[in-house]
Amino acid sequence: MPGAMSPTVASARRYGRNPYLQTLRLIRKKKWAYVFIAPDILLFLGFIVVPVVRSFMLAFQEFRLSGNVWVGLDNFKYVLTDPVFGAAMRNTALYTVVMVPQNIIVALLLASILRHLSERTQSLFRAAYYLPGVASAVVISMVWKWIYDPNFGLFNFLLSRIGLGPYPWLTSPRTSLFSIMLMGILAAPGGFIILYLAAMKKIPRDLYEVADIDGATPIRKWWNITLPLLKPTTLYLAIVSTIGSFQIFTAAYVMTQGGPGYSTTTVVYLIYNTAFRDFEFGLASAQAVILFLVIVAVSVFNFRRFSTDVQY
Amino acid sequence: MKAGIMRRASRVLALALLLGGLVAAVVPAGAAGKWTGTLVVWDFPRPEAAAEWELAAFKKFEESHPGVKIEYTKLSWAGGGEKLDVAVAAGDPPDICGSGLRLPYVLQGALEPIDPYLTAEDLKDFYEGSLNAVTLNGKRWGWPWYNTVYTLYLNVDLFKERRVPLPENGQWTWREFLYAMQQLTFDRDGDGKIDVYGFGFTIQPTYLQPFGFIYAEGGRILSPDGKEFVLDKPEAVAGIKRLYDMVWTYKCALPGAGGMTTVDVHNAFLNSRSIAAFADTTGIISAFTTHNQKVEKGEIQGQKINLVTAGYPRGSTGLPVAAGPGVGSWAVFKQKDPAKRDVVMELARFLTSGKSQKEVVPLIGTFPSRKSAGNVWAGHPYLERVAPSVEYAVYPPMHPEWAKIDEKIMKELQLAMLGEKTIEAALRDAKRQVERFLRP
Amino acid sequence: MSTNGAVVRGKPGRWALHRRRATAGAVQGGPSWRPRGVAQWAGAILVMTFVTAWAVVSLVPLVWLFTTALTPSSALLRIPPDVSVRNFSLDNFKLLQERAPLLPRWFLNTVLVASAVTVFNLFFDTLAGYTFAKLQFPGRDIIFWTILCTMMIPGQVTLVPMFMIVKALHWYDSYFAILIPAMAGVFGIFLMKQYIQTLPSEIEDAARVDGCSEFGIWWRIILPLCKPGMAVLGIFVFMAEWKAFMWPLIVLKTESKFMLEQGLATLQQQFFTDYGLLMSGAAFSALPMILVFFVFQRYLMEGWSVGGVLKG
Structure with missing residues (x-):
């Protein structure tokens, strides 16, 4: 077969209407594209695709050290009827629905303001918003645990000063998830902000100048020029932060252990417990596959919503 | 033609290799009588002195077994369990691991049963409770190393500040205990906010510390045969009610018990000194001792903690019952080579012998699991008084699904302790969820 | 920050001066806007107050981290902790050094591994990002979406298969296990694809007409144009690896080979957290990341000009 290929391609012009041959010709013409992505493809095949395929297979198996046993859809049946998985899905979805738009909108607004500042001031703000991210998530969660402590924490201390509280931040199933979200909301999305600022750098000045001549207001310019041209970045952030939010783990692990009750149990926290406490990697894989499908669905939606072929 | 010769040649070669391999495998073993090679040993970090004891013990074992090398890896508390899990799941576990006996490993057949290696003396020497705690499906899966129980720790300075007498010899009734906890709950600076609470506890999966109160009333989680949920029996409910009352009726326990983690309780006792008493394993003693030493050496300029231990208040059973997390043991992972298995088992027996336990168990702050180790805590200011309760210690049931049962119960009790559900409703819901695991 | 202070205090003179400097030193892309009239001034001041306040709030955890690292444990024993500048000392860091004699070694290991990973990612991700963004070739979208989807499976379930691959390659306890799977990243490729997608194609087309090779186009035209994007990528990758x-915990066993976070974790006690030690470790680990942020931040603001590129 490979031997037959070159004459085929050579005579491709003659058989140009054959779609198979056309593709071959195109592949040959674009060989550089394949060369450029070859290292990445090799790495992904070896270190991502193989493990991912294995965990997909495990989702249909019962994990046994002596050799996995195919169990069909049993794992999925168990997971989908497990009320704890339902609760974890609800918590995770609620978290994502709040956090993803919040992070993107806030980052967009802050970046839009910051870009008007001088270089030096801008760099100060970038640092202030971004650098808190250098601390490890575990340590940050521990700081927040101290802030939320029901009896001696900072928040209840401040509330008691104005005669309010004590408020059961993490110690009530009705408020605990909200408190974990609040922690994410109060920390500005620094990474998003610097990415938006970098993307804004690329928007050509003359577009705004043309708009100025037309007498457009700043808000109009923002809406009609800045926003559409940032769409690729917004798409990136929407997809990446959706994946990140759906996979939230550390806060639940460090601050609440998924409690009280199951009020802060997230899907990945549950997967972690299923895999590393119960040693049921098949069940954990089934949970992961369901989460995967949900993330893919949301990402496709995001892609439809934000995808454009913009070019300045 | 050519292929035929090749095939024959390769067959001859394979046969020769096989024979050679057999000879190589049989002869040295037969000649030396012993397996030689490297043993991979993992353990979780122990208190400094105990870790030193371990290294010395490994060296001693190497000396007495020429040709055997021990390759030791110290796991970390953060992530160590996951490292072991991944290694076991990938089919590449160490040969032996301290605290490596986990029920899923047993069910997955990752461990070697130790029964063939237990002599009649061993069976007589180990405490029955210690052996029971490593038994599942009729076999024993780890060499018991030490027994751990929970005990109450009391902050002596706070007792003095409130002029509350310490329980004599660490023994008290529920009334005496409750009275003390109420006295110890106070507003020090008069700002209308409670600064110190008597007791602090948390309800979390795997943390059975508060269950001492339930066991003291005669309550249990599962029936002895592990087939029935009995936490909703009146005696167990009485114990749960005591915990609940401390929070809600007498308000002498740290509020939010159902929503806190153990870190919160530890911080409240050691760092903010905002609770006068809490329950935890005796192993934690070494952490307090280290803290005080660090203060003395000036490494940290904090306050030394001045404490005593006490038993759980005696409930209606009148016995010095204690809860316990279980037994620390050395687990041997599946071995292909029987000769090597013999050596690994020998190492495990050596590490858990009466003599070894006598030396190392005090360094870990726990109790021996062999009678021949003697009373290691005689005369000890804190732990001598705990010794009697070791005999009555109640360990978590050795049920294959224990981790899940534990989670369901604790999550329901959390809601009950937070006042989100009545105790009765929580127990009813727990029972419904747990029974699924009890009747396969 | 002082300039914002000026704005907050309402000294329009300095603000105006500041704006002028910003426009003069300008960077491409910033739409020119300057407040006119009382209402706009008030609006600008209000917005700046808000932006500054949020920056301060989001800095709280980082400041808390460094303060507690610099405060001997004694001061932390009280809640709220008694942290004032008067108490600052390096005691915790001395203790850290004493407890972890291998700390410099771990630090060096992490610097080398994280730097290498960053360099590889900057190369491979940008090359692949360019290929996916600008070159048309059969299978492009399918390949891209397949590798993007692999990120939607949580890492907890791929850990075991990954470990088995590394074992089979005899990379256990070797940096290959850490370095090679991390040489290219899905998020990095996606980021660079989105970033490069909006660059005008005219320049490339012109270069192609001039006979520039595909690799040459990427190297001489695309790379200089996407410095801000690469700066963001560099920061993200370095930080993730750091x-x-x-x-590392799962694939390394020799203590002298440990990475920094893994090494710091060995200091954690079973029962009580030594906050001084924990925080000084976290602060020690955060410092290089702050440095790296400022190094890359220079490129973050490099604008591009079409003329410059074409001439060069």
Whole structure:
């Protein structure tokens, strides 16, 4: 077969209407594209695709050290009827629905303001918003645990000063998830902000100048020029932060252990417990596959919503 | 033609290799009588002195077994369990691991049963409770190393500040205990906010510390045969009610018990000194001792903690019952080579012998699991008084699904302790969820 | 920050001066806007107050981290902790050094591994990002979406298969296990694809007409144009690798080979957290990341000009 290929391609012009041959010709013409992505493809095949395929297979198996046993859809049946998985899905979805738009909108607004500042001031703000991210998530969660402590924490201390509280931040199933979200909301999305600022750098000045001549207001310019041209970045952030939010783990692990009750149990926290406490990697894989499908669905939606072929 | 010769040649070669391999495998073993090679040993970090004891013990074992090398890896508390899990799941576990006996490993057949290696003396020497705690499906899966129980720790300075007498010899009734906890709950600076609470506890999966109160009333989680949920029996409910009352009726326990983690309780006792008493394993003693030493050496300029231990208040059973997390043991992972298995088992027996336990168990702050180790805590200011309760210690049931049962119960009790559900409703819901695991 | 202070205090003179400097030193892309009239001034001041306040709030955890690292444990024993500048000392860091004699070694290991990973990612991700963004070739979208989807499976379930691959390659306890799977990243490729997608194609087309090779176009035209994007990528990748914990923990066993976060975790006690030690470790680990942020930040603001590129 490979031997037959070159004459085929050579005579491709003659058989140009054959779609198979056309593709071959195109592949040959674009060989550089394949060369450029070859290292990445090799790495992904070896270190991502193989493990991912294995965990997909495990989702249909019962994990046994002596050799996995195919169990069909049993794992999925168990997971989908497990009320704890339902609760974890609800918590995770609620978290994502709040956090993803919040992070993107806030980052967009802050970046839009910051870009008007001088270089030096801008760099100060970038640092202030971004650098808190250098601390490890575990340590940050521990700081927040101290802030939320029901009896001696900072928040209840401040509330008691104005005669309010004590408020059961993490110690009530009705408020605990909200408190974990609040922690994410109060920390500005620094990474998003610097990415938006970098993307804004690329928007050509003359577009705004043309708009100025037309007498457009700043808000109009923002809406009609800045926003559409940032769409690729917004798409990136929407997809990446959706994946990140759906996979939230550390806060639940460090601050609440998924409690009280199951009020802060997230899907990945549950997967972690299923895999590393119960040693049921098949069940954990089934949970992961369901989460995967949900993330893919949301990402496709995001892609439809934000995808454009913009070019300045 | 050519292929035929090749095939024959390769067959001859394979046969020769096989024979050679057999000879190589049989002869040295037969000649030396012993397996030689490297043993991979993992353990979780122990208190400094105990870790030193371990290294010395490994060296001693190497000396007495020429040709055997021990390759030791110290796991970390953060992530160590996951490292072991991944290694076991990938089919590449160490040969032996301290605290490596986990029920899923047993069910997955990752461990070697130790029964063939237990002599009649061993069976007589180990405490029955210690052996029971490593038994599942009729076999024993780890060499018991030490027994751990929970005990109450009391902050002596706070007792003095409130002029509350310490329980004599660490023994008290529920009334005496409750009275003390109420006295110890106070507003020090008069700002209308409670600064110190008597007791602090948390309800979390795997943390059975508060269950001492339930066991003291005669309550249990599962029936002895592990087939029935009995936490909703009146005696167990009485114990749960005591915990609940401390929070809600007498308000002498740290509020939010159902929503806190153990870190919160530890911080409240050691760092903010905002609770006068809490329950935890005796192993934690070494952490307090280290803290005080660090203060003395000036490494940290904090306050030394001045404490005593006490038993759980005696409930209606009148016995010095204690809860316990279980037994620390050395687990041997599946071995292909029987000769090597013999050596690994020998190492495990050596590490858990009466003599070894006598030396190392005090360094870990726990109790021996062999009678021949003697009373290691005689005369000890804190732990001598705990010794009697070791005999009555109640360990978590050795049920294959224990981790899940534990989670369901604790999550329901959390809601009950937070006042989100009545105790009765929580127990009813727990029972419904747990029974699924009890009747396969 | 002082300039914002000026704005907050309402000294329009300095603000105006500041704006002028910003426009003069300008960077491409910033739409020119300057407040006119009382209402706009008030609006600008209000917005700046808000932006500054949020920056301060989001800095709280980082400030708390460094303050507690610099405060001897004694001061932390009280809640709220008694942290004032008067108490600052390096005691915790001395203790850290004493407890972890291998700390410099771990630090060096992490610097080398994280730097290497960053360099590889900057190369491979940008090359692949360019290919996916600008070159048309059969299978492009399918390949891209397949590798993007692999990120939607949580890492907890791929850990075991990954470990088995590394074992089979005899990379256990070797940096290959950490370095090679991390040489290219899905998020990085996606980021660079989105970033490069909006660059005008005219320049490339012109270069192609001039006979420039595909690789030459990427190297001489695309790379100079996407410095801000690469700066963001560099920061993200370096930081992720610097914080890596679970994977090094699983594949490395020799203590002198440990990565920093993994090494710091060995200091954690079973029962009580030594906050002084924990925080000084976290601060020690955060410092290089702050440095790296400022190094890359220079490129973050490099604008591009079409003329410059074409001439060069």
